[in-house]
Amino acid sequence: MNLGKAFYTVRVFAFTNTRRFFRDRTAIFFSVLFPLIFLFVFGGIFGNSSNNAKFHIALINDSQSAFAKSFAKELKDSKTLNVDDAIKTFSQAKESMGRGQLDATITLPKDFGTVKPGTAYPSGEVQIQYTQNNSTAGTTLGSIMQGILKNINAGITKAPEPFKVSTTQIKEKSLTSFDYTFSGLLGFSLMGLGIFGPINVFPELKKQGILRRYSTTPLRVWQYFTSMAISQTIVGLVSIVIMFVVAVAVFHLNLIGNIAELGLVIIMGIVTILGIGLAIGGWASNERQAAPISNIVVFPMMFLSGTFFPRFLMPDWLQNISSFLPLTPIIDSIRLIATEGKHLIDLGPQLGLIVLWAIVIYFIAFRVFRWE
Amino acid sequence: MSSIVQVRDLVKTYDNKNVVDGISFDVKKGEIFGILGPNGAGKTTTLEMIESLRPIDGGKVVVDGINVADDPHKIKYLIGVQPQSPAFQDKTKLTEVIDLFAAAYGERVNPKEFLDDVQLGEKANAYVESLSGGQKQRLSIAAALVHSPKVFFMDEPTTGLDPQARRNLWDLVKQVRDKGVTVIMTTHYMDEAEILCDRIAVMDNGKIVALDTPKALIKALLGRGFTKAQHVEQANLEDVFIDLTGKALRD
Numbered sequence: 001m002n003l004g005k006a007f008y009t010v011r012v013f014a015f016t017n018t019r020r021f022f023r024d025r026t027a028i029f030f031s032v033l034f035p036l037i038f039l040f041v042f043g044g045i046f047g048n049s050s051n052n053a054k055f056h057i058a059l060i061n062d063s064q065s066a067f068a069k070s071f072a073k074e075l076k077d078s079k080t081l082n083v084d085d086a087i088k089t090f091s092q093a094k095e096s097m098g099r100g101q102l103d104a105t106i107t108l109p110k111d112f113g114t115v116k117p118g119t120a121y122p123s124g125e126v127q128i129q130y131t132q133n134n135s136t137a138g139t140t141l142g143s144i145m146q147g148i149l150k151n152i153n154a155g156i157t158k159a160p161e162p163f164k165v166s167t168t169q170i171k172e173k174s175l176t177s178f179d180y181t182f183s184g185l186l187g188f189s190l191m192g193l194g195i196f197g198p199i200n201v202f203p204e205l206k207k208q209g210i211l212r213r214y215s216t217t218p219l220r221v222w223q224y225f226t227s228m229a230i231s232q233t234i235v236g237l238v239s240i241v242i243m244f245v246v247a248v249a250v251f252h253l254n255l256i257g258n259i260a261e262l263g264l265v266i267i268m269g270i271v272t273i274l275g276i277g278l279a280i281g282g283w284a285s286n287e288r289q290a291a292p293i294s295n296i297v298v299f300p301m302m303f304l305s306g307t308f309f310p311r312f313l314m315p316d317w318l319q320n321i322s323s324f325l326p327l328t329p330i331i332d333s334i335r336l337i338a339t340e341g342k343h344l345i346d347l348g349p350q351l352g353l354i355v356l357w358a359i360v361i362y363f364i365a366f367r368v369f370r371w372e
Numbered sequence: 373m374s375s376i377v378q379v380r381d382l383v384k385t386y387d388n389k390n391v392v393d394g395i396s397f398d399v400k401k402g403e404i405f406g407i408l409g410p411n412g413a414g415k416t417t418t419l420e421m422i423e424s425l426r427p428i429d430g431g432k433v434v435v436d437g438i439n440v441a442d443d444p445h446k447i448k449y450l451i452g453v454q455p456q457s458p459a460f461q462d463k464t465k466l467t468e469v470i471d472l473f474a475a476a477y478g479e480r481v482n483p484k485e486f487l488d489d490v491q492l493g494e495k496a497n498a499y500v501e502s503l504s505g506g507q508k509q510r511l512s513i514a515a516a517l518v519h520s521p522k523v524f525f526m527d528e529p530t531t532g533l534d535p536q537a538r539r540n541l542w543d544l545v546k547q548v549r550d551k552g553v554t555v556i557m558t559t560h561y562m563d564e565a566e567i568l569c570d571r572i573a574v575m576d577n578g579k580i581v582a583l584d585t586p587k588a589l590i591k592a593l594l595g596r597g598f599t600k601a602q603h604v605e606q607a608n609l610e611d612v613f614i615d616l617t618g619k620a621l622r623d
Contacts, residue, residue, distance in 0.1 A: 002478065008478055009478055011475075012472060016464065016472055020461060023499075208459035210459050213455055213458070219476040
């Protein structure tokens with residue numbers, strides 16, 4: 001067969017398929033909007049938590065002194081403290097701490113900030129109360145208060161300070177949990193597109209005899225697969241670009257990697273994962289055959305490849321096993337390039353694993369494909 | 373006239389039973405050849421073996437000088453296939469369907485021309501899901517002819533169509549034949565076979581029990597002393613229906 005003609009066939013099938021996709025509202029919902037909804041849900045949960053960790057505290061000010069008032073205001077304005085204004089009494093605070101809603105309670109006693117007889121300046125004691133489960137927060141808050149009071153003391157006594165501690169935030173950002181969540185969501189979106197798409201569509205095409213009709217033409221399986229891969233890649237890139245735009249604009253995703261390298265890895269991911277869908281959908285004669293196999297394949301990847309929670313939270317043995325699943329190197333490479341700024345050259349093992357899986361998956365897909 | 377399809381001792385076996393049991397026949401170039409028979413007689417299986425869709429278990433089939441078993445891929449360029457119930461992926465425009473099928477053969481065509489041939493020119497930019505049963509059949513015929521095949525296969529093409537659509541399809545099939553394409557079709561309708569087919573093979577239990585022109589078959593039966601129990605009217609209920617509702621297509 002003439003190679004130019006063969007690829008003309010692939011091109012027409014690919015572009016017709018792509019146009020069909022963008023005319024189909026249900027398909028757009030499931031492959032573009034559905035992952036976006038997940039992005040908003042998970043982004044909302046993990047978006048801000050680790051970046052600016054704040055202590056949730058109640059502030060009970062029993063003192064009337066001007067000093068206590070300005071001190072209370074300083075605490076409320078503090079970046080590290082989140083003061084719950086609704087809580088006015090210690091019993092309320094205690095209940096709230098018991099439920100785990102508060103990390104600690106800060107009490108300014110009645111005589112706080114008053115000028116005691118025989119002294120020339122205000123004095124007092126800041127009291128921090130915390131529950132057993134919150135001892136870390138309690139101790140940290142203790143140090144924070146020490147620091148604040150030390151500054152105030154120095155201002156009053158004007159005594160020189162021989163030793164000091166200084167803290168500076170370095171420019172370098174560390175990975176936030178959103179960075180992990182996001183690459184996992186991309187993995188989820190790849191599975192939706194590459195696996196759930198074909199396993200839903202193929203049995204229907206077989207039932208209606210559409211694939212059988214193609215088999216009466218000279219159309220080859222590789223031409224059909226290639227055209228599917230091209231159209232799914234186009235659709236996948238559109239969906240993933242939208243996700244990146246939302247992640248950067250709304251959730252401040254730290255996108256520092258090279259876009260071309262990122263694109264290449266994403267395309268490799270789409271094509272590899274699509275192979276799984278082509279293998280299952282191409283093999284199954286009907287939905288009843290496709291569903292159990294796809295669940296066996298999809299669920300382990302969904303939970304073990306870092307789709308919904310990062311793999312570093314897993315025990316070592318599980319991390320070792322899950323690192324060999326096809327989706328894992330894809331999610332890892334996307335994250336390493338996008339948020340850690342790594343290059344293709346640093347990702348030898350991951351890319352090697354993706355290519356290996358792609359070869360295995362497509363070998364199987366070609367062997368088991370049936371037109372009817 | 374020379375024969376374009378030669379079938380010799382063709383056999384298909386399922387579960388130790390010969391569903392096609394050593395049949396032989398020739399189809400002449402440019403004729404409409406009908407295969408009749410009750411369900412399970414082996415009509416569709418026979419077609420599928422000639423079309424190279426099913427492996428041949430015994431005997432051989434030659435289409436336009438090419439042995440089907442030797443080069444099934446080459447056969448696909450020579451034949452056009454109309455399935456029993458044509459289906460297309462939805463959200464596809466009619467022009468795109470024609471483009472797709474032409475592309476499957478590596479060819480570019482003007483889709484409008486092919487759609488006009490089957491009176492679907494006006495629907496060129498509609499989606500396939502808006503078509504009626506008869507229109508889908510016509511689109512399917514157009515799609516099967518994009519690569520100018522030498523042999524055109526139709527499997528029960530008029531099942532489920534209304535009388536107007538059936539008549540229209542008969543005209544189309546004749547047009548196809550008049551362009552020099554050989555047509556091989558199966559049907560359950562005897563009137564259809566009588567009107568359309570130049571020659572008919574009647575199959576039963578995997579064997580051909582009769583093969584001749586419709587006229588000769590009827591003559592042979594009458595020659596054996598057959599008479600109908602009833603007096604035959606000069607018109608039947610379908611003639612009444614067509615007279616009342618006209619021949620114009622409804623879809």
